[in-house]
Amino acid sequence: MPYLYIRVAEDENEEPMEIPSEDDGTVLLSSVAAQFPGACGLRYRNPETQCLRGVRLLEGVLYAPENDWGNLVYIVNYPKDNKRKMEEIDAASAVKVKRGFQKTSDLIVLGLPWKTTEQDLKDYFSTFGEVIMVQVKRDLKTGNSKGFGFVRFTDYETQIKVIAQRHLIDGRWCDCKLPNSKACPDDRKVFVGRCTEDMTAEELRQYFMQYGEVTDVFIPKPFRAFAFVTFADHQVAQALCGEDLIIKGVSVHISNAEPKHNNSRQMTEGGQSGAGGFSQGYGSNRSGANLAGMGLNPAMVAAALQRSWGVMGMLANQQGLTTAAGTASTTRDQTFSSASTSYSGPGSAGVSWVPGTNAASSGGFSPGFGNSAEPSKSSNWGI
DNA sequence: GTTGAGCGTT
Secondary structure, eight states, X not given: OOOSEEEEESSTTSOOEEEEOOTTSOEEHHHHHHHSTTOOEEEEEOTTTOOEEEOXXXXXXXXXXXXXXXXXXXXXXXXXXHHHHHXXXXXXXXXXXXXXXXXXXXXXXXXXXXXXXXXXXXXXXXXXXXXXXXXXXXXXXXXXXXXEEEEEESOHHHHHHHHTSOXXXXXXXXXXXXXXXXXXXXXXXXXXXXXXXXXXXXXXXXXXXXXXXXXXXXXXXXXXXXXXXXXXXXXXXXXXXXXXXXXXXXXXXXXXXXXXXXXXXXOOOSOOOOSSOOOSOOOOOOOOOOOSOOOOOHHHHHHHHHTOSHXXXXXXXXXXXXXXXXXXXXXXXXXXXXXXXXXXXXXXXXXXXXXXXXXXXXXXXXXXXXXXXXXXXXXXXXX
């Protein structure tokens, strides 16, 4: 009601168009589609977290986040089919645009061997591009490494490349991420409740693959009866929320992954900042549609920057930077061993069984997958 | 048994 029109654009760099809302404050998908043929939904960047969020869509009606469209510019979602070609263009131009003026930021390097020095880090990361800063964090009293550090590159392009893959540094697999990015609500990640102890990360991954590309599976240790599954596409994740699924004969419940408890600041790089601040809580999209994987688009680029290995791993692979990714976890075993069931790694291979209907065909990419720790057998699961 | 590791002495 307070807003007669909302602003909608093809992507964040395009000029927005005003779309009329209905008397009750909702916007009809058909109104959006009238201006953007083929549109199947909207998303927007949350000014607080800089993360993308989907707009709730039910039976052709789009609902304002927090009951207020605010002054944001909403981005059109397209279904998979229209996508392929478009997205290649999008991805290409996104990279081009970013190359120009994206600032780099410090990256945290997690999982370093105790013995790794700043010189080691510099030597290693210089193979990706010009390094302007490295640090190894140490205990001030003992001088011992804390097992993590920071690195910063001159070029944003290098930063993207480095975040997109795992790194073998002095014999250990390390992850590079944007610092404190964990608190960002991740609408690509779902919480899987009522898991049983015999569900392995690899099995969950195989099961959820049928809905779309899975970029990460996390199972806390010790066993706590839940897990997290991250998809490349947030629409896949959101569509699954609220579902009860049968995995290995057990009913598990899917819901939104809450942000990790953490005080964080977010880097606001470039994005436009709309008005009114938002608070917590995000609308869940239960539209059940669009369960297919998509190509590479700016949203996924953004997502990959934030966290996942899957998407950008593909880029890395294309550049011949394949790392035998998928060493079961980043668990530290320098002083003691405490295997985590988590693993992150693009793609999968060498798993002989697959759940019944596997619709996910990762078009053209087949990133390598090192050791899939669990041998796992059995195949007769329900869906 | 339904919400995840570790995040920077400037």
